[in-house]
Amino acid sequence: MKSFEFLSIRYNFENNKLEILDQRKLPDIEEWLVCSKPSDTIVYIKQLSVRGAPLIGIAASMSLYQYVRAENPNVDQIIHVSKELREARPTAVNLMYAMDEMIQVHLVEDHLTRDFSHENLGKLAWKIIDQEVQMCDQMSKWGATLIQNGENILTHCNTGSVATVGMGTALGVIREAHKQGKNIHVYVDETRPLLQGGRLTTYELQREGIPYTLICDNMAATLMRDGKIQRVLVGADRIAQNGDFANKIGTYSVAVLAHFHNIPFHCVAPLSTVDLNCQSGKDIPIEERNPQEVQGASGAFGQVRWAPKESKTFNPAFDVTPNNIITSIILDSGIYNQEQLKSLELLKLKKK
Numbered sequence: 001m002k003s004f005e006f007l008s009i010r011y012n013f014e015n016n017k018l019e020i021l022d023q024r025k026l027p028d029i030e031e032w033l034v035c036s037k038p039s040d041t042i043v044y045i046k047q048l049s050v051r052g053a054p055l056i057g058i059a060a061s062m063s064l065y066q067y068v069r070a071e072n073p074n075v076d077q078i079i080h081v082s083k084e085l086r087e088a089r090p091t092a093v094n095l096m097y098a099m100d101e102m103i104q105v106h107l108v109e110d111h112l113t114r115d116f117s118h119e120n121l122g123k124l125a126w127k128i129i130d131q132e133v134q135m136c137d138q139m140s141k142w143g144a145t146l147i148q149n150g151e152n153i154l155t156h157c158n159t160g161s162v163a164t165v166g167m168g169t170a171l172g173v174i175r176e177a178h179k180q181g182k183n184i185h186v187y188v189d190e191t192r193p194l195l196q197g198g199r200l201t202t203y204e205l206q207r208e209g210i211p212y213t214l215i216c217d218n219m220a221a222t223l224m225r226d227g228k229i230q231r232v233l234v235g236a237d238r239i240a241q242n243g244d245f246a247n248k249i250g251t252y253s254v255a256v257l258a259h260f261h262n263i264p265f266h267c268v269a270p271l272s273t274v275d276l277n278c279q280s281g282k283d284i285p286i287e288e289r290n291p292q293e294v295q296g297a298s299g300a301f302g303q304v305r306w307a308p309k310e311s312k313t314f315n316p317a318f319d320v321t322p323n324n325i326i327t328s329i330i331l332d333s334g335i336y337n338q339e340q341l342k343s344l345e346l347l348k349l350k351k352k
């Protein structure tokens with residue numbers, strides 16, 4: 001392990017200090033929060049101060065490593081803390097994948113034969129980070145091969161460097177296409193209720209001078225009807241064996257609209273997002289969040305409510321898009337079309 005600084009997570013090896021950029025405060029306030037112990041990290045993951053499927057896995061891995069280096073706990077304590085971190089949010093499988101990698105769950109021997117030294121956990125955490133950076137590069141390059149010059153691309157939620165430690169997933173493809181001079185324009189869904197698009201995707205695009213237009217989620221249909229959108233790119237939190245996938249709430253709506261208007265719709269994610277324990281989207285657990293998020297809005301300004309505080313709300317953080325309305329899934333290993341998804345190509349890939 002060594003010191004590092006990415007856009008929304010940083011670690012100082014000398015003093016074992018782990019920090020995350022409070023994404024609730026972006027774009028107006030760049031404030032770093034200290035993860036001094038795993039319980040801090042769990043709170044930050046639950047409240048989405050640190051968010052994004054790949055990044056929460058990395059934050060949890062670094063928190064577990066930091067804890068072992070600081071406290072020198074026994075194996076049962078390490079396993080217990082990894083379980084608490086694993087359970088911080090239920091949908092993004094990257095969190096479970098990262099914890100399984102850190103406690104070496106694939107080693108079938110009794111856990112006493114596994115190496116839980118902080119040196120080894122540091123190597124495992126760094127391996128997860130390095131893989132994530134590489135996978136972002138690979139899926140971004142694969143996805144950019146599909147982008148034609150001058151396209152308008154719609155994206156939902158935030159899937160960029162704020163949500164990963166690389167160039168991003170769907171937003172990584174957009175970044176790569178822009179870098180290749182493909183003269184694209186991005187339509188950014190604000191993504192109610194937590195506004196990851198309106199606050200975070202705009203923050204990333206603004207910083208890099210990538211042209212974009214911010215829209216409310218209810219505007220995508222009209223843009224598609226008027227021929228203003230040529231492609232849709234979104235991320236994923238968990239992909240089932242057959243290609244059904246869970247992503248930020250509202251993704252399914254966008255997929256249905258794209259299907260109706262014959263617009264290519266792509267999911268972009270690392271292979272680690274594919275969960276073989278899920279045969280189809282029906283098996284993916286969907287996180288339900290608190291009513292205040294729907295009753296109002298929050299950001300750097302704090303929290304505002306406009307609905308009656310007694311309002312009953314429906315607030316799933318994710319929805320599931322079925323494989324039959326997906327044009328393709330773009331992974332770090334390549335592009336998989338609907339027929340390949342239906343013939344369980346992802347299952348074969350994972351088992352290689």
Ligand SMILES: CSC[C@H]1O[C@H](OP(=O)(O)O)[C@H](O)[C@@H]1O
Binds near residue numbers: 196
């Ligand atoms: C590359 S981020 C993937 C995924 O994670 C986000 O969820 P959240 O903002 O709740 O952490 C969103 O669904 C992105 O598409």
